[in-house]
Structures are given as structure tokens and as C-alpha cells.
Amino acid sequence: MSEPVAPSTRPTMESVVSLCRRRGFIFQSSEIYGGINGFWDYGPLGTALKRNLKQAWWSDVVERELIGPDGNAVDIVGVDCTIIMNPKTWIASGHVGGFNDPMVDCRESKARYRADHLVVIGRTAPDARLFAFLESDDDAKAKAIKTLCKYERIDSPDPASHTMRLFTTLSETDRARCVGPDASAPGSLTEPRQFSLMFKTNVGAIESDDSSAYLRPETAQGIFTNFWNVVDTSRVKVPFGIAQIGKAFRNEVTPRNFTFRSREFEQMEIEFFIRPESAPEWYRWWRDERFRWWQSIGLGSGNLILREHDRDELAHYAKEGAGTSDIEYRFPFTAPGFGELEGIAHRADFDLKAHATHCGKGEKLRYFDQERNERYFPHVIEPSAGADRGTLALLCEAYTPDPARASGVYMKFHPRMAPIKAAVYPLVNKEGMPEMAEGIYRSLRKKHAVEFDEKQSIGKRYARMDEAGTPFCFTVDGDSLSSGTVTVRHRDTLAQERIAADQVGSWLDDKLDSTA
């Protein structure tokens, strides 16, 4: 189970996408009109898979008992907030102004850069050329300096006359003498332009500037703005968490890689509120707990890693925090690299403070810790996961080519995630077998997603279940009527065992409950 899979034996993304289409896991949105870039629909099996993922998450973080690092049960309550919120929310959160990054295009090289990442070097003289580079790219910086020296026929820049400036601080005339990072002539860089990553809409039938609103780019802010409501109404005490599953929208520049980066997606977020000094302890605990959780639902192979962020890639709200880490999965399209499934970040008190300030109540909104007789803004540990990315990881991980079987492939879902838990089949369509099988099917169906099929050959029916990832098939054969037993066919091993027909329900319950 924990054997790392060599990249060469891993499925191609093409084959995963093809199976998703063929078996009804995922379709392109509005496909009959040619689709729409960055939007995806889930078909019958995909919907079941994603629901199982979300239900497992909700059940495991909100409903079931979880013991925290302090030895006490972790207290988490749920909310379900709106997608459209008061636009002031996004000013407070920093999404308006920060999220909408100004970009600069290069007319010559056709490249696009974030304006606030561009730096120029050169003389201040009004006719001197300025050479631009991306501040994070040392090679580009070296190249810009080299080009500068070559252009001015000098050996090295003179600190007294050559200055570095941010591109965003340049005047229009200064920009005209800039040479882009990948350009040869000056004047090819455009002025910084806003590319809004938030979807805009209007509230009310009449459009005006005042009526503008945004589709939320993350579910977190609904939790933060409801923090005080939850504290006032639900008897929670720090440390506690608020969880939410919901849609979020980002107008991505380049949606790519199937459902991995889509414009409409679903998040599973917890904001866990703690005393500031306990941040390191809770951060580490959540990071490890969340990693363990993803492993428990079927991502236990070497394709899942926990990666601590370097200090220089931390978000603005996390610079001084206890840390940020990603749980990452090696997708076929990222291999040998990894793509993020969930981020765990110590957001300090950034969000609660920001909302307290922007709504005008300020310090009055500090949380009162009765035990300590103290007021403060709790710190936050945020485990924020992508439901669509998680579903995609489950699909990629489950995809197991097997030339030995008729389907050529089977989906090795963890039983808890499997869209169909079991199928019940008569071996052949006669001698009372269909009737007995249907009886078992109907009793199982009271509790589980199961399937019954009496058509075609048994091999064909098994093959179909392999591609749907159904872990167990119960088959009524010639001996079943007299012995009161059925066979169980195990998806992964193809092994069969015989169990009592009246025990099938409890047998299945056991298998689905086990987290192995």
C-alpha cells in the first residue's frame, strides 16, 4: 500500500480523463455548446465520489470525536455561508487591491508579468535605457545587469548612478525607456493593468457602480465574518473551529489540468481559533492530522507529501506565523512534481482584526476569554482543502492499469470513497438465482449504494464494476440456494470467498467502516 509508484508506470492524464468521460465521472460543462474553459460537471459516478469525499471530511472534522494536542476533544461547528457577500468583505480581506494584481504585458515578447514583481535597473537620466527583470529571478537579474553593462560599455554597474526601482513607481515616460525582461528594444512594456481574478456581478436588477458584488474567491471570509455570531450563539470557547464546505470562484488566467485549476470549485475549510501563544502547537497538530486524513481515505502511497513552505513564499498574512504547509499530490500532470490539495496556514489574527477594523467596531470585537479574564483576537490555523482537487487525486490514485483483466484497468478506490459499494449478481439468469440476488440487493440498498444487474455475462458485469471502482461483488451461484451462501469477489485481488447470504449486510458494514 505504501510502495511509491514509479512515474513510468503511472497513468497518463489522458487515460484518466478518458475513463472519467467514458464512465461518467466528469464531463465538460455545457459540452454540447462546445464547453466553457475552466468549468466541469460531475456525472453520476463522479458526483457520488465527490460526495463521499466531502461527507468523510465533514464527518471526520465536525461530527466524529477528534482528540487535540491538549488531550481534549477538538470542538468544531459548521456554517454554510453565501457566495455573494457585502463587497466590503473583500476590501477587509485584502482581495480587492491585492487579489486583483496589476499585470504588465510585453508587446515584443508577448510575455506577461506581475507589475509588482518587476524591477528595473539603469541611470536616472531621462534618455537612459532601463532594463527590467523579475525580482525573484536571479538569472534574469544577472542578465539585465549584463545587458546594461554591454549597452553602456562598462564593466559593472556604478552604485552611485545606477539605481534599481520598482516598475510600479515609474512614470509613463520612464516606462517608455524600459527594455522588457525578454525583449531587445525599449518601450514594449504596457502600463500596469488590472486583471480581476474575482468574478463580478450585480445585486439588484439595475446595474450601477453601487450594485457591484463579487462571487467569493474563498469560503474563509464567510467564516471570519460569522465568528462573532457563532461565539454568541453556540457556547464555543477558544480553542474551537468553524468548518464550511462551499463553492468559490476565481477567474483564473489559465485554467489548466482538467479539474485541478478550474474557475468554479469547491473548498472544504476549517478556521480554527486559538490562543495566540498556542499557534505552533496547533499548527503542527493540524498539519499532521490533515496529512494523516488524506492518507486514510486512500492516498496512502508515496504520491502524497507534506511540504513546509519556505519563508519567502509565505502569503502576506503568514509572514510572521508559525508556518504554512501544503499537502501535495503527485498528479500525472505535475509528476515528478506535486500539486496542492490542501494548505495549512497560521493566519495569525489578520482576518478577525481586519474585519473588526473595517466594520468600525475595532477593539470592541476582541474575544473575551473568561478563563483568563482577558480580551484578545484569537489566532487562526486554517486547513483549507480543495474538494475537486481531492476528488481528482482520488481518481488518479485509484486508476490502476492491469493488462491481465478484461477492462485493462480498475479503479482502486478506498471502500469508503467508492461511488458504488457493492454489486449483487446472479451468476446466470435462471434457477432462482436472479430472485435470490435481487432479495440481497434490496436489503443492502436500504443502507448502501449498491447495484444489481442480471444482464450479459458475469465477466462483463465484473469488468464494469472494475472501472467504476466497486470494491465488492456478491454473486449468487448454483450452490447459493441450497447452502445459503454467496461468493464475494474482491476488486483488487480478484480473489473470491464464500460467505453466508444472511451475513452479507454486516460483512459489508464491517468492510466499509474499517479505515485500513
Added chain:
RNA sequence: GCGGGCGUAGCUCAGUGGUAGAGCGGCAGCCUUCCAAGCUGCAUGUCGAGGGUUCAAAUCCCUUCGCCCGCUCCA
């Protein structure tokens, strides 16, 4: 946004200007005692879309949309 590749049945694909096809899959029936067996039959297409050239376009031209890969981007 740039560059490259691709788009024909549910899937994989053939079809270079002249009646839209194959294999697999699907459905129905027969058959079938454990892994897509066989037989018979059936259904399935805006040839991604729009426009143009032509007597005639899946095929040539233009535009556009979508998918994949590489850049770029990913608060």
C-alpha cells in the same frame, strides 16, 4: 496572453473534394455455472462551431470555441 499539437459514434481511431466508417462499448433477445465468450438484431453522429471557395467540403481557406503540452500566471 504566447508557441506547439489535437478536435469524426460513449471510447480508440480510419477516412486528402464525390452516398460518413471500423473495432470496442451500449441496448434487446437467445445462450451462458465465475471474470468484456458466442449468435441474432437494434440504436447512436450539429465530422467542435460559424463563415467562405466549389456543381459538390469531414477533407481546401478564414474566424472562433474547446482539450492537451511547453512558457507565463497561480493573492
